[in-house]
Amino acid sequence: MRRSVALRVFAAVATGAAGAAVAVGLPSLEASAAAVGSPIGYASLNGGTTGGNGGTTVRATTGTQIHQALCSRASSSTPITIEVQGTINHGNTTKVSGNSCNTAADKIELKQISNVTIIGVGSGAVFDQLGIHIRDSSNIIIQNVTVRNVKKSGSPTSNGGDAIGMESTVRNVWVDHVNLEASGGESAGYDGLFDLKDNVQYVTLSYAYLKNSGRGGLIGSSESDTSNSFITFHHNRYENIDSRTPLLRGGIAHIYNNYYYSLNESGINSRAGARAKVENNYFEDSMNVLGTFYTDAAGYWQASGNILDNVTWSAPGSETNPAGPSMPSNTSISIPYAYGLDNASCVPNIVRSTAGANTGMRTSTGNCSTTSNPSPTPTTPRPTTPSPTTPSPTTPPPTQPSGTNLSIGAGSDGSSKASGTSYGDVRDGSMSTYWSPNGSTGYISIKWGSATTVSRINIREASGGGAIGSYRVLNADTGAVLKTGSGSGVITFTPTSLKKVTFDILSASGTPRVGEFETYAS
Template sequence: MRRPRAVQFLSAVAATALAVAIGVTAQSVPDAAAATGSATGYATQNGGTTGGAGGQTVRATTGTAIHTALCSRASSSTPIIIEVSGTINHGNTSKVSGGSCSTADDVIELKQISNVTIVGVGSGAVFDQIGIHIREASNIIIQNVTVRNVKKSGSPTSNGGDAIGMESGVRNVWADHLTLLASGGESEGYDGLFDMKNDTKYVTLSYSILRNSERGGLIGSSESDVSNGFVTFHHNLYQNLNSRTPLLRGGIAHMYNNHYVGLVESGINSRAGAKAKVDNNYFEDSKDVLGTFYTDQAGFWQVAGNVFDNVTWSSPGEDNNPAGPNPTSNTSVSIPYSYPLDAASCVPAVVAETAGANTGLQVSDGSCTPTDPTDPTDPTDPTDPTDPTDPPTDPPAGNNLSLGAGADGSSKTSGTSYGNVLDGNAGTYWSPAGSTGRVSVKWGSATTVSSINVREASGAVGNIGSWRVVNNDNGAVLKTGSGAGVISFAATSLKKINFEITGSSATPRVAELETYAGTPSGGEDPGGEDPGEEEPGGEQPSADALYVAPGGSDSAAGTEANPTTLASAVDRISAGGTIYARGGTYNLSQTLDIPPGNNGTSGNRTELFAYPGERPVLNFSAQSEDPANRGIALGGDWWHLRGLVVEHAGDNGILLGGDNNIIERVVTRFNHDSGLQISRYTAGAPSSEWPSNNLVVSSESHDNADSDGEDADGFAPKLTVGSGNVFRYTVSHNNIDDGWDLYTKDDTGPIGAVTIEDSLSYENGTLSDGSQAGNGDRNGYKLGGEDISVNHVVRRSIAFDNGKHGFGYNRNLGSLTVSNNLSIGSEERNFNFDGGSSTFRDNTSCNSGSNDRIIGNDAGGNQWWSGSNGSRCGQYSGALNWSFASDGQLVVTIGGTVVDL
């Protein structure tokens, strides 16, 4: 749903007036930008990196102005190009609040956003003692800026220590023509210049200078943080550094045409199973420029065309495995993109002319001569196969590998299933929610595939238009073409293959997506340029992780071959370690307890993850209904739970009582109290110990019901909740009480403000089997209790067909922010706010059982129900469907139309 044009215009005028006062200026030509060139390397994969291309261009001269530009967008994904000039420092960088940003004082915070370019212009942009932090973000370009002397201690304000730091699910970053400087090492308060950790992928650092620091940068914060990778480093100057150019833990990195000079202790440190492809670099006056150092967890490398000029090598040892003095390859790495290589002999001269900020953004085309960059509006995609033709229809030879595999996708129409494409039944099928979409086949271990056969359902033959076949593990495009049938490509080892429909003549219906290791028994190859066999990539289990399985034993070693139990693994895991839960049903009778003190760290959470491609189900049916019988009780801090199903617990499926935890892609269902409750772990704990700063993301809670039918909600951050808890891309449905319950009472007083965003609540008060209980409140979002004021935030969220109110204040007299929400079909009121001083903006109400009641500040753009539908309701008719996209975002459709709030 878009704002009316007049509202957008007025908002832009107001934003411009404010911006002038704090150093940000809107440019008159929306697409004008100083950003130049197109992304290279791994940043071209996974859909590519375009930053703010196509968005408005603004000029900023302070850090606060950068934050203002981010926070003034219509949404967190609205493209924007921010041209920066002057010096950005602590004195001019303050937090700015808004629905499209998450900023902080004294740091440039690119958090929970996408589609942003920051580019230095004019006489240059210098970030002085203030770093650029990228968190939970995607499609970011940083170009032509200097970042210097960022400290984690000893600075005016502790700033993390990294010049540029990326962590927590970051995707697609292109950092280009940067100068990253420090004036010492850890003892002087500095850390890394270019760091990536906690699931950061598809990054390129190009034409940049990293100088005068103890640490260049890392990929992975510990030997167990191996979920990062697909990083390219090219045409960079690494000068006068002690080590980490980079330190690579797990994953794949590609280094070509870099100049390394004056490395004191070590250079490219590949360890913990990592793979480095090292092409045509020039190493000069340095020590141990490649190998595995400071650990016995080996890494690997493929080398070609490099020059080693006055490089010294240490002797091998227990924790020391240099690649020299005669470096040879010990692995092979397949690169899914094309790249022009300069001869190593000319690299020092080319890098000297092109690398760093304020060098004219010049690049090299492989001719050893600097050139001006190409126009970013007309890039050449090196991974797209050419000249696709219609695929043949002769069936491939061999066994259909899809039988017995798993399936998922981007969205599905009601009545269809992803699993239908691998059930061997041509009478069932999958359809996307719109005209395009993705369906995937996945396996628990690497599987070699060389062809697929796409079979359309009867009555829909010919509907599929253009498509791509993608190796999900590393984002490489294996083939493009049009029409259904057999599609062949080079034999590729992978865990998951994507069939992406990018065009259709009518709604596609895929009856079967067959996969084969062999080639087709007849017909021609459908054409196109094969990128070649790919390395099995994606997130791979760590060699030093603990493994659990339904049949594991407490005394087992916890290896992949000899798994232990969940309880034993939780007791044994070290801070920052990873537990992988194999698929299957864990029949448990005791609470899985993670008590206070069993903590990860701020830079390295302890992880309890589903094994890649598998689904562990924690079943607590043996528990009786009792407040003490939770499924998981998480009292520790800095944990990350992902990919679990928790069901049939005697009380909450999960009690979240610690701080700074992440609950991701978790399902809580059929529990005897709320599926997931955020409340204090220890009875009687003071408010200073209430759980804070937790994130629940891309998760679902449904069909939770207690025996009296009045307590079991989907998500319940209530009674004893600290500050900073966030629900994002979450779905609560068919619970016996409320979808969300933020209840407060006099005994315990106010709780911390909770943020609910981009979420969905539907059919609460009625279970999926149609049963109800007379005592349930049946709200979509119940936001308070007992006249206690708490300033919650609810934005861009949907309530649909709930049994009482869609959004209700429930006697919360505070100043809530209720913006850009949609409520449809509530049995009583879509919006019920009888008191308080809340602010309402751009909300839409359709088909309410009674007129909405609103007391508070109407900030404009609202369409309330007063007996009939307003004009915006016409687009919201038909069946509700939803799915989680591959990046975790929630996609909701009504009547086949994607809801855009």
């Protein structure tokens, strides 16, 4: 039996609906705008998640304008970035019709569409009592927004009570640096903060702040809804939540480097055959943080590196199978992407300084420190091109590494490769062969049978491919990030003894071609 626990703190929010604002003239601001950064996790697979990158950008200050932007596209898949500023609520959100959209008046409706970014800018974007609904859609990014007090009962209602909800064949969604919050549990009219059901796959929730809710979120709406899978939760902050952080039914989830504080009833609830890799999280002042709860349909987990700080556990029962107190693993899960893994001891500080909207879009470096990304700001026109008579400053190219290329004779592997390419082509000493990922992002690794010291790599791009954008260099033995940057060429970092080094391509202008991945001791 579930114990009835009231949420400890509620900051009641009663914001009245504003008068309807129906101005739908949308300024087109700038071509080729993009979300900030690129997703890590399952959203980076299956072709990647780029949202509206490469399309036009418009500004919206009402929900109606958001819908108008979707409906004004040439097609339902035409890329678009919608910069949102101000408060979006029922009073300024109406249904808009068009061939490239399918909207509704009581929610922000992303239905039967693709290639869209919604990003908060300026003084911030707040979706007040109005949920975001994603249905039959793909390649969606939601970044730097607050969604609060969405109700399924009472007044006003929206999106079935979910702050962000996805359902019915949704693929590749990245939700990042958001606040998702309620002011109570189900009895107060709220449902989940982040719910996925009916065949949702390849999703990442990162740097989110979820708080003051009875239910954090679920993957699968019933014990038979097990088609949802490949979900990553990393560097999120859960606070004052009764349960479902998340509830998993079937599928695979990767849950790492999250900070859980005051989980009042239960936390990660793996059931109905779900498999969760739970690593390097920090659980504080909480109860039943991992296990199978409220069902006899077992779920599974692989747990490692987690810290339990004042965590209590229920006694096992017919419908209660807590993983504690030592949280031994009962399955094994292989993660198919590269990621940096902070030590659990520094997770509270890292997450408190990075998670949520309007936090400067800071992220973890993967080694217990943070890096500042540019905060999203309203787009401005590009500066004029300098006169041809005025030389532009240039940076000298890095020095070509000296010594022996350690990749020759080593092994290699990586993410999914494009047809006709091979991992071994990056270490054969020939620029006439190459490896390409299956899309614009992916990773390639060089590996040795024993520890090898490496301090420089040289990424040489073969002609004809898309230019490499942002990247990470990883110590694949530990997951530590050795270097981040953009472009190819010589990359220098602190000498590191390792058995495997990974070059992780986070963005590119097309499908990149890595002709050679050279490694050097100095």
